Amino acid sequence: MAAHPGISLTGIGDVRRSEQRRSLTDWLEGVAFQIAMRGFGQTAAQGARPIIHAASAADVRGGEFYGPDGFMQFRGRPTRVPPSKTARDPLIAARLWDVSERLTGAATQRRSRPPSP
Template identity: 45%
Template sequence: MLAHPGYSNTNLQTNATSGALRLFMRIGNRFLAQNAEQGVLNQLHAATAAGLRGGEFIGPDGFREMRGAPSHVHPLPAATDPALAARLWRLSEDLTGLIFPSVVEHRQ
């Protein structure tokens, strides 16, 4: 099961930037984002809703999946690319120094 929070008003946008971009992100958070509580509903729905199957993608049902109620959405092609997933897995292992069996590699 995959889920994303949409554009949720958290400190992620403003702590990772500086200057004019930080101001722009604060304005975006104020006028475009949904609150963090609404954003987490997608993950909760994906984890607890009856009838969902593995591989389904849950996100907000509003404009460009930025905000709204949890619903089935369609991921971008890159989100389901096995080669890209394997590269991300290897990079994550390299950066963390942890090695785990890869579900992605076992499928190939």
């Protein structure tokens, strides 16, 4: 299973606030980012809920994807959501699995690997 936090107000966007604005486009992007975070964001604790749900709820099944239930999955309560087209791409899944095995050293657990296309 997999999960995403929606738009959550964490320190991940702090670097955008400290970036030097070199052009009007840079400045507008920074303003748009702050508006999106304030207008659509939720607390870090709320953003963690879909991830905790996916990891611990009794009704969760492998292959499911969880996120917030609100508008465009920006915020809300944990719910099962449809994965994007990219997330369902078997070639991308196989590549992610290979990279994950290499980075974690867990290549010995081949039996749970998704089928190659």
